[in-house]
Amino acid sequence: MNAPTFLINDSKKTQELALDHCLSNSFELGGDWTCAPVQPFKQQFSDVLQEEKIETIYFTEGKGFRWDSGTMAFILSCQRLCQRFNCTLDVQQLPDDIQSLLRLATSVPPNQESNKKHMDYFRLFRQGLGWIKDWLQFSGEVGLSVQKMIRGRSDARWSDGINFLHQAGPSAVPIVTLLSFLVGMILAYLGTVQLRQFGVEVYVANLVGLGMVREMGALMTGIIMAGRTGASYAAQLGTMQVNEEVDALTTLGIRPVDYLVLPRMLALIVAMPLLTVYSNILGMLGGAVVAVSMDIAPRMYYFQLSQSFSMADLTTGVVKSVVFGGLIGFAGCHAGLRCGRSSAAVGQATMAAVVTAIVYLVVADAVLNILYFHLGI
Structure with a gap:
């Protein structure tokens, strides 16, 4: 049974593309297959199977058989x-180039995602041990750098x-100013809603003052710096890793820990207390704005604030x-120095630095x- 003939109309000439079903199990590829639609022949092949x-x-x-990469894709789909x-597809009678390319295309099996219902706990355990080992190694390097700094070497x-x-x-300072002021206002509003039930709205100053100096000032400043400076450190060191500057x-x-990590960590250690005190002041000012809007006298707010914390x-x-x-x-520099050698790895290191810092x-x-x-x- 002969296969039907498919005609390709070209502006210059008409070319004939033939897929002849010569025998029950033999197909002859003839004609010009370059830039030709092969979907009808794929359907014909599937019907025969x-x-x-x-x-x-x-x-x-x-x-007159001529072929291109589209022909290779057709043959590969027929094999699948x-x-x-x-069934077995025999291509021994096709040109040697096609056979070589087909062997190359099928040398690696297609990537199939495993559908395991159970997690590989052993693999997760090994990854956890590897992360702990890497963390301890970097901690030891930082400790040695601090020791060398103290000794002046x-x-x-x-x-x-x-x-x-x-x-x-x-x-x-600008971002810390904005967020600290707003955090103080939020604390004051939340406190006023509850304290108003007892008629003691004036104690909102105590809530804002104690909350800022003991908790919110340091924590909010830390989160801001983790998303800003920690991510910056990871991106800087990650880019240096990609450019092989660390090597x-x-x-x-x-x-690298002495030259790149230690100055950055010390800069943050020095800057964070100053920013925290500044954040405390801005938070109290934000609370004062809310307190004044709730008919609390500024002098009374200041008096209660001075008595709220020691x-x-x-x-x-x-x-x-x-x-x-x-x-x-530590989190930012660790993620940066453990970065891979690609631009995507720099992004992953930056994300890891922020997430890890917030968890810390x-x-x-x-x-x-x-x-x-x-x-x-």
């Missing part, structure tokens, strides 16, 4: 159809620390900010609050 039970199908080269119907260039301090401090430093005998309360928030600064710098902040905040509670502070 469905109608007849064939163990082996042969593809042979016909008269044969696999579906438990660090490779750090402290002139860069001024730039990092400016990046972590004055450059962050160049290592080749020159300069430890120097010990202020110190607890400052200590938190120092810890938060070190954790943010929440965990550290909980631990410090429990510690303060047991110490009676």
Whole structure:
């Protein structure tokens, strides 16, 4: 049974594309297949496989056969159809180039996602151990760098620390100002709604003052710096990793942790307490705006505010900010130095730095609050 002839109308000439079904299990590919639609022949091939039970199908080269990448795609799809119907496709009589390309295309099996219902807990366990090992290794490198700094043998260039301090401090003032002022207003509104039930709205000053100095000032500033400066550190070091600048430093005998990590971490540790105190002041001013709008006299608000917290309360928030600064710098630099060698890896490192820093902040905040509670502070 001969296969139908398919005509391709070209502006210059008419070319004939033939797929001849010579025998029950042999197809002859003839004519010019370059830039030709092959969907009808694929359907014809599929119909033959469905109608007849064939163990082996042969593809042979016909008269004037010319082919291109589309022809290869057609042959590959025919081979996959044969696999579906438990049939073998023989292409030994086609040109050698087609056979070589087909072997290359089928040398690697197609990527199939596993449909395992159960998670590979052993793989997750190994990944967890690898992460812990990497974290401990980086912590040890930072500890050694701090020890070398104390002994005056660090490779750090402290002139860069001024730039990092400016990046972590004055450059962050606008965003810290806005968010701290709004956080103070939010605390005041929430407190007023509850205190109004008892007729003691004036104590909203105590709520705002104590909440800002002990908790919200340090925590909100830490979250802001994690999304701003921590992500910046990860992107900077990740880009240096992609450009092989970190490898160049290592080749020159300069430890990257000393030269790149330590100045950044110290800049954040110095800037965070100052920003936290500034955030506390802005939060109290935001609470004052709400209190005045609730018919609380500014003098009364100031008096209640001065009685709401002590120097010990202020110190607890400052200590938190120092810890938060070190954790943010640690997370950002760790993610940057462990970055891959592509632009996508830089984005992943930046995301990992922000997420990890926020997790560090929440965990550290909980631990410090429990510690303060047991110490009676």
